[in-house]
Amino acid sequence: MRAAVLVFPGSNCDRDLAVAFNAAGFSVDMVWHKDASLPDGIDIVGIPGGFSFGDYLRCGAIAARSPITKALKAHVERGGYALGICNGFQVLTETGLLPGALMRNAALKFVCRTVPLEVATASSAFTEGYSRGQVLQIPVAHHDGNYVADDTLAAQLNAEDRVAFRYGEEVNGATDRIAGVLSENRRVLGMMPHPERAAEAAQGSSDGAAMFAGLAATALTA
Amino acid sequence: MKARVHIMLKNGVLDPQGAAVQHALGALGFDGVNDVRQGKVIELDLADGTTEATVADMCEKLLANTVIESYRVEML
Numbered sequence: 451m452r453a454a455v456l457v458f459p460g461s462n463c464d465r466d467l468a469v470a471f472n473a474a475g476f477s478v479d480m481v482w483h484k485d486a487s488l489p490d491g492i493d494i495v496g497i498p499g500g501f502s503f504g505d506y507l508r509c510g511a512i513a514a515r516s517p518i519t520k521a522l523k524a525h526v527e528r529g530g531y532a533l534g535i536c537n538g539f540q541v542l543t544e545t546g547l548l549p550g551a552l553m554r555n556a557a558l559k560f561v562c563r564t565v566p567l568e569v570a571t572a573s574s575a576f577t578e579g580y581s582r583g584q585v586l587q588i589p590v591a592h593h594d595g596n597y598v599a600d601d602t603l604a605a606q607l608n609a610e611d612r613v614a615f616r617y618g619e620e621v622n623g624a625t626d627r628i629a630g631v632l633s634e635n636r637r638v639l640g641m642m643p644h645p646e647r648a649a650e651a652a653q654g655s656s657d658g659a660a661m662f663a664g665l666a667a668t669a670l671t672a
Numbered sequence: 673m674k675a676r677v678h679i680m681l682k683n684g685v686l687d688p689q690g691a692a693v694q695h696a697l698g699a700l701g702f703d704g705v706n707d708v709r710q711g712k713v714i715e716l717d718l719a720d721g722t723t724e725a726t727v728a729d730m731c732e733k734l735l736a737n738t739v740i741e742s743y744r745v746e747m748l
Binding site: 507508511515543544549550551553554555556557558596598600623 | 686
């Protein structure tokens, strides 16, 4: 079982993400953004949180055009798994691998706290370790996490059961309180909250650990 | 030669920063500000002969996120 974690200038959750993958049984390769290919045999690519390229132009915009992103797209097109957290979610929307966009929080403030996070579907490798409607305690830390989907997109995401998580309270003004969305093939997840910061008891909550365990179980049977 | 690119949020996309600016103008006593939309301007210094179509391509591929933003190219 192998995971790759992409590293951009300004990534700051890359090592936390690697630790969480590792704890679930993955061997982890850190991959620099200038690399044009992923190591062979990668089951899942993690796109970490942080402030890639200083959030210049738009959050995730420059990272989404870096050399490694072509390899990420090829991996996803082959049916590979990808998990983008926080800035990683912004990168995934900027690449077009996930729909919608992430805008400045409605209250314009950086939000940094643990929030209740409702599991909106258990039907994905990321969420099969949870039950639908279960409420997790997971931290958020972002300035631009306000997920924007127009009515058509929001209806489509609901109809296709592609909303993975919803905030249990008002956090950033996101459409329908959407906190995480799945791709059409359910193998790409982007989410603003940080499961890798809630992966063991010492972090205050271990509610995020089941996500990595679920991914490991999927990788084993793949 | 130069080009100037104006990037604005599309109509219908809520602009929380614009709304905050509108509120602040009201607090300063400027009445009658019905709406504020905040965007950005990018100036490009280009090799002679660069076409407007090339600049539009730059907008599509990087400068604007066309999911939420519209752009207008001004060749100077």
